[in-house]
Amino acid sequence: MKTSQSKVDLYAAIRRDHRGGMSLRGLQGKYNVTWRTVRRAVDGQWPEPRRQQRRRGSRLDPYKPLIDGFLQADLDAPAKQRHTAQRIFDRLVDEHGADDISYPMVRTYVKDRRPQIRREAGIGPQAMFVPQTHPPGAQAEVDFGEIHALLDGELTRLYLFSLRLSYSGKAVHRVFATSGQEAFFEGHVHAFRVLGGVPRMHIRYDNLRAAVERVIGFYRYRKEADRWTAFRSHWGIEPFYCRPGLEGAHEKGGVEGQIGYFRRNHFVPVPEVASLTELNALVDQWDQADEGRRLRGRTRTVGDCFAAEQPLLRPLPTEVFETGRWFTPGVNRYSQISVRGNAYSVPVRFIGRQLRVLLHANDLIVYDGRTVVTRHERLGGRHGSRLVLDHYLEALLRKPGAFPGSTALEQARSAGRFTPVHDKWWSAAKAAHGEAAGTRALIEVLLLARHMDHEQVVAGLAAAYRAGALTADAVALEARKLADGDGDPVVPDRRGRPQTTTDGDATATVAFLADWKLSHLPPDTRPLPSVAPYDQLLKRFGHTAGKKEGS
Template sequence: MLTMTQVKNIKKMYYSKGKKVNEIAKITGHNYRTVMKYLEKDDFNLNIGKKEGDKRGRPKKIESVIPIINRWLEMDKTAPVKQRHTAKRIYTRLKEEYGELLNVGYRTIADYVAKKKKEIYKDEEGYIPLEHPKGEAQVDFGQAVFYEKGRQIEGHYLNMTFPYSNGGYTQVFKGENQECLLEGMKRIFEYIGHVPYKIWFDNLSAAVIFGKSRERNLVEQFERFALHYGFEANFCNPNSGHEKGNVENKVGYHRRNFFVPIPHFENIDEYNKELLKLSDIDMKREHYRKGEMILKLLDEEKEYMFKIPEKEFEVGRIKTIITDKYGKAEFETNLYSTSPVYSGVEVVVKAKADKVIIMNKDFKTIVTHERIYDKYKESMKWYPYLEALSRRPKAIKYTKFFNELPEVWKDYIDSQDYEGKKRSIKALMKMIEGDEHLGIINATRAIEETLNNGVKDIDSIIATYYRIKNVGNVAINEINLNDNIPKIKEYQTDINVYDSLCNRQVYAI
């Protein structure tokens, strides 16, 4: 299996330097089939728990030769007019030199060349051209305040802009790490159904690591992401904000137009879906210079972008961690609970933009937490621990979980005998399974209503809980009977008739 650096070098030799497959094989020492395999590979997910497969991806059609065509046309800019490529010459060269990648006819090539020649642009190393070509994008983060469930968040919002059309999309996150960067880009790719062939970034620490000589090294997950979606990642020079002026302007534009007044939302995922739709609505206006609707210009750009690959890229950073004696795993200074069963053992942590998924060594999920973006905090999922506490119910009184319970539940559990405590804890397990926060709210409503009706047994509390959960917090009213309903004589059961059935005959053996 080749390293990502080797794969990147193969692609660079093929697409940027025009080397043939046989030449690349000689230079790298890899055989012809290996070189072809990685040129055609379109899935760069990190496969955990198994070896990365070598299934060959389907060869692309026009997309597979677009970088080659673009390179030839860019080289033509310095050639005499009469010695520049025609569509016919490009098609002939592709057949002769890149026949293994050419899967379209002359007309398709001619149509693309005609469009591309209209947007020839200057692209110097390290600088974004002032005349923005179609199909490129810029990405950067901005910061703004939000309210989630009434709590203030110092949030971050990723902005992806398309300089040619002046279109743009934004997504809100609680951090500015590599998972937020990649997840935001992935959502936008999937929403528009295309991937820009080139994306410009600032020197984001989420994407690059600087070496001792200030050379850029791509973060592994970012590099996999770029290879998977096929875009070329370019980075601006330090202290050169003018190079990404379009996205910097859009950062301010989105803040003024989407985040004023300060947004309030209950669910950040739903809010992000709404932001994508709002971005489309916002682009139904004329371009400031071109006189056409921005959304229409963006649709034109999509013809110069890659299609979304069939295989989805799973964003998530993987790390193995040994839990403490309480079964808690420390990740980025914060503690995440697992289960008493996993105390002092190695677990696998998968960090996503909004979640931390903790798995066992077989990569089976133990528990899922919301990702914490503060420092030295703790996320506790009590459900796995309550099972252990139900076997030792007297210990619950000395846990943080018990101290955080509403008073009505603490008093109820305190009033129970040993077996009653066990039943109460098991009942709470059922009520908080899946969503501890909402489960505790409904469980408290249930016990208060049940006790107010003069009933104390745990089965009645459970029944009330399920009614509230499935129907809502609507109390059941007493049934008032009309006066004309006849009284029914109470039936008295005589069990003496069963005595005759108890006569037994004794047989000698």
């Protein structure tokens, strides 16, 4: 359109000069155009609009449906874990073998296509960062970022702690269930141990509640939390607090960008893990792999720069600082303690007593004096419960009717500790012994897990079920045989015949505990007893008895 408008202006100027008396040849030289163009302008014609050329096919066309699929999936993804053009390009190359396309092609298409798919989202103003120079080993930045992960099949909001050295760009990350003070402290400890030292000058923070209780005035003065003051004094941390709100975000732009990079490149698509321990193991691998990155404007990798910076860090202190927080809750009549608004089970023998709890970022440890009672994975949020079925077994032996509907049983099923094998054996035991006796037999089987591995008990249950042995002793014996490596030998029953079942499973045998004990006795090498010495006594007493009768 712009080109057509300039031609209209050209034609108008040619007509104006021609009316002023300029010759055709003069117009042709003045405007550097052909004689045909001058003739058309003088004759009153107007330039025709430029024809739009037919669009040629692109090498990106076969992959556009895939890109649209990625962008459609982003509609349901967390806001900070959506695909960038670079991530889409990497996935096309790695997962679909798109070696014939280039990144600029993908970037241009994504820029035009994303607003069409996500009409409600706009492109905000780009943040401006001022380059700075940081001496090695002197400064670092710390922050939390929100992430999501499929934790044991459920989409869960988690918190990513990040500590980034300003000189080398080396960053250490840790995922926690909360962003509280325990996670704040444990993230520092983990990062310092990985780095092998502490920055000598200062670490930049925003006004996290874990460290700052109150902002005083409008600049750098803060009222710190007491435990944070003790923690940073122990590790020799000099804090630098950024300005409150968005105005101070640029003061720690390195860690802000690092969290965004880490989230986009390692948490897209959303990872699926069974536990936080598994997820943090992946995070450690990703941190190690990121040392091969080369930051913009640098010729050396992050790992090379960190190798030069690490010796300049302040050495770690030798004393240990306990990052957890102590509580002394009482055990209620449900055999539970309440910590930070969530309930955790303890063995029923502690009902009515007061215990000590050491709360960490991802777990908690319950003590009776100095003895560890139990450990639990920490719950996020409030009003949740984490119950262990083993803690209630003694009470359930006395109240077997409460077992089927117990919350601890439901949680054990969800966690995979109470398997379908348990259910099948339980149903058979109830059918053979009755509801109460069959349930008690199952509870006695569950008590075996205190002395055997869970997998061995499940295997013993399966073997006993196939053989039709519905007693806890039989399950214990089968589990012990598997633990000792005896395999599955054929042991006769009390009548000397192998016990079998025809319920559709493979034929199996089972040994009774008394028979098994007799078969495992050591060989007896003693001679058989003899009654020959007693024959003399019989003759003597027999002779005396004969005389008395004769007399």
